[in-house]
Amino acid sequence: MSQITLIKQLSIIRDTRQPRKVHHNLVDVLFLAITAVISGCEGWEEIQDFGNDKLDWLRKYLPFSGGIPTDDTISRVFQLIDPKEFQKCFATWMKSCCEMSHGDVIAIDGKTLRGSFNKKDKSDTIHMVSAFAAANSVVLGQVKTNAKSNEITAIPKLLDLLDVRGCLVTIDAMGCQTKIAKKIVDKGGDYLLPVKDNQERLQTALDGIFSIRRLELPETEAYTTKEKGHGREDSRMCMVADANEIGDLVFEWPGLKTLGYVVSFRTEKDMQTTVAVKFYISSAKLDAKSLLEASRAHWTVENNLHWQLDISMNDDSCRIRQQNSTENLATVRHTSLNLLKNEKSFDGGIKRKHKQANRSDSYRELVVSGLSLL
Incomplete structure (x- = not known):
């Protein structure tokens, strides 16, 4: 390189x-x-x-x-x-000095610069959307938007700056858009996107495919993890299915290959358990273990970038504007x-x-x- x-x-x-x-x-x-x-x-x-x-x-x-x-x-x-x-x-500098391996996760997420508002009008706070290499723990690029709701238009501009070939690009549910998926695939990468009610038809289709009962089927591929620490216990289970199971909807998403289902159980020390369910789509052919690990890798952008900027660099306290x-x-x-x-x-x-x-x-x-x- x-x-x-x-x-x-x-x-x-x-x-x-x-x-x-x-x-x-x-x-x-x-x-x-x-x-x-x-x-x-x-x-x-x-x-x-x-x-x-x-x-x-x-x-x-x-x-x-x-x-x-x-x-x-x-x-x-x-x-x-x-x-x-x-x-x-x-x-350009980061493209040159940070070599990405095939399948590496690039997490894209936004962060509000809380001190950047004008005292007369707090609605003008600046929002930065960053691309973060999960394995290398470095920022690859960033662009500005004036509101979190504008991330949809900012993400393609950020992708224009990046080399995502062979990488798996993860974004939160706001980025689950066909145009963004196409942009990633056209640049030689793959996407892993969570599906929520902003894609209602897709979410309904995935809800009909996945259920706990599906685990009982012999052909179902699943992967589970358990962790203890910080006074709580976390268990996660992931299932995957072939994208063709959603019928004609598969043609709306460029290169769609894998459907994913992740259910998380968290038991606090007071023995109260919370359950969270997420659906995913990906243009990569992922098994259950790979999808679960990639979905978790996305959140390194929160812990290893946003948290560091706030706690170690006092990002939110800066009033320069x-x-x-x-x-x-x-x-x-x-x-x-x-x-x-x-x-x-x-x-x-x-x-x-x-x-x-x-x-x-x-x-x-x-x-x-x-x-x-x-």
Whole structure:
């Protein structure tokens, strides 16, 4: 795989500032922001402070001929950067340095940036839709939408940035749309989509096919798991069937091969048991074990991305929202998170890695040297 450095990609981004007023190279400002966020900085002032403290270290990689920009300058630069260009650079970089294996799960899900609203109108909160490689635990790309309900239109734009060939793309029930399924198949991937009442005819057909009684049939393929921990016990059972069992509906979904049924039982320590049932469709030929594992892999995007952004990077608390700043800073956070997760020599969580990178120039150097940043 031919690797492309992120720094090279960032140099492609158009600088829309007036040339005679430019004192700080765009790539310098972006590299400063990425390394500062790796070191736990959260806002423009902290990024400037980091730069002033670490200028000699930063000059090992880029000239910084204009010195360190002020927080106001950093803010203006992030307002002016075209976020689509930045996201395209990010996705191209990740395509180059993150090799996916056949059947790997790419989970697509959205997250609201809760601090991005305008105080006068909280309806304008920004929603980012991200693609997450479950096995590698890294972000592959992201796009912005202004509401969760707009994920349906954002997902195809995100797919345009990704290489999904040979991968299994999972999305929540909102993404269970024939156009999205076709987009995934046309790009050489497979889909695994949960079916709910937004696809009423399909849901009714699956409900008629699957039942607990089906387990008694000798030809039924099923897979079960049991887990104990955190004061509860979880049991899951999955059955699959050939897509032709839904009759003519099979022709509405591109390449549809597998129907799935997953029932989950959770018993809390007070002995109260809850039951949840989900139906799935997939263009991949999956057995019961593979479908159950892939459906569970989808939720790594919640635990290993969204939770990390909230808890380790205070994503929801950030009130930066001028022009393109929120969207561009989200891409910087994703970049920094990928680099921190890729660095394995320090056995600690993201918060500890932030502090280690802040204290140690040599450790920060290890982080930025990963994933072809330089």
